[in-house]
Amino acid sequence: MPKIEETRPKYLQIAHHLRDQILRGDLRPGGEVPSERQLAADWGVSRPTTARALETLRHQGLVEKRQGSGTYVRGPSAHRRPHDLHGRPKPPARITPPGEHAVMTSTGRSEAPEHVAKSLNLTAGARAVHRQWVTRNDSGPIALSTSWFAPDVGDRAPKLLDPDRIPDGPLRYVEHMTGRQGSHAEDRMCARPATGNEASGLELEPGSAVLIVHHLVYDLTDHPLEFVEAAYPPHRWAFEQGYPLG
Structure with a gap:
């Protein structure tokens, strides 16, 4: 797991790391993204920080939150983007x-x-x-x-x-x-x-x-x-x- 750099916002570093995993195919469409609790433990940050990271990915359209289940990678939606x-x-x-x-x-x-x-x-x-x-x-x-x-x-x-x-x-x-x-x-x-x-x-x-x-x-x-x-x-x-x- 990469270390947090103090010169950049923590939530963005986590969001960019997950985004790169999605774009590389390490996290595939339909697959579950690590939870806020798991990300907080892995990165040594607070839950609000990891919640903001996941919200950033949702805002970018890369993941979706399923009530009572978790956060999952979204699949492709357009023939030509x-x-x-x-x-x-x-x-x-x-x-x-x-x-x-x-x-x-x-x-x-x-x-x-x-x-x-x-x-x-x-x-x-x-x-x-x-x-x-x-x-x-x-x-x-x-x-x-x-x-x-x-x-x-x-x-x-x-x-x-x-x-x-x-x-x-x-x-x-x-x-x-x-x-x-x-x-x-x-x-x-x-x-x-x-x-x-x-x-x-x-x-x-x-x-x-x-x-x-x-x-x-x-x-x-x-x-x-x-x-x-x-x-x-x-x-x-x-x-x-x-x-x-x-």
């Missing part, structure tokens, strides 16, 4: 899958919409940095995505304002320039009518239904680092999930 398009690429870096390409449509500083400002912990009216692009393949647009960063991140990572493609992707570039490491992300999804900009970028009729994905990346201290809003046409997304009955 937002992380596949918006996560940090692994070397050799590739931002889009084979057969797809991204076309930048807008970069700059602009007033962050209310939901973006709230997600990035910005004050109302703050001028955040944005990068917008359309992902396409031979059959047409796949997604219209806008990546948002806090103003101070734009000051330290000036290439975010350039219209040119960033070879390793915006997130890896921001990590390099700011020293802040992306730790985990959460996704929220809903369906709504397309805005004028979304309909135009996705080549849809005005008011067409689109799937909206909000992808929020947190750093190692649980502070928001990047917010991505992506719109998908109805024929470009499908969910698949298997689960036992009874």
Whole structure:
């Protein structure tokens, strides 16, 4: 069991250790996660600390608590995850899958919409940095995505304002320039009518239904680092999930 480092929050160290076990497959979907009591004994910390660690994993969607039973690893829920398009690429870096390409449509500083400002912990009216692009393949647009960063991140990572493609992707570039490491992300999804900009970028009729994905990346201290809003046409997304009955 790793030793607690005094320079980082204890609950985050425990949460990250368990998260890595889940991602490596050491803790498999459906498997039980060590209890608060067991984690407290293993790590030499208090029960409230381990409770917060498990709550962090639940917030990230990695585990679920079953009343009167325990905490269990959640199984995969989507055929194609937002992380596949918006996560940090692994070397050799590739931002889009084979057969797809991204076309930048807008970069700059602009007033962050209310939901973006709230997600990035910005004050109302703050001028955040944005990068917008359309992902396409031979059959047409796949997604219209806008990546948002806090103003101070734009000051330290000036290439975010350039219209040119960033070879390793915006997130890896921001990590390099700011020293802040992306730790985990959460996704929220809903369906709504397309805005004028979304309909135009996705080549849809005005008011067409689109799937909206909000992808929020947190750093190692649980502070928001990047917010991505992506719109998908109805024929470009499908969910698949298997689960036992009874």
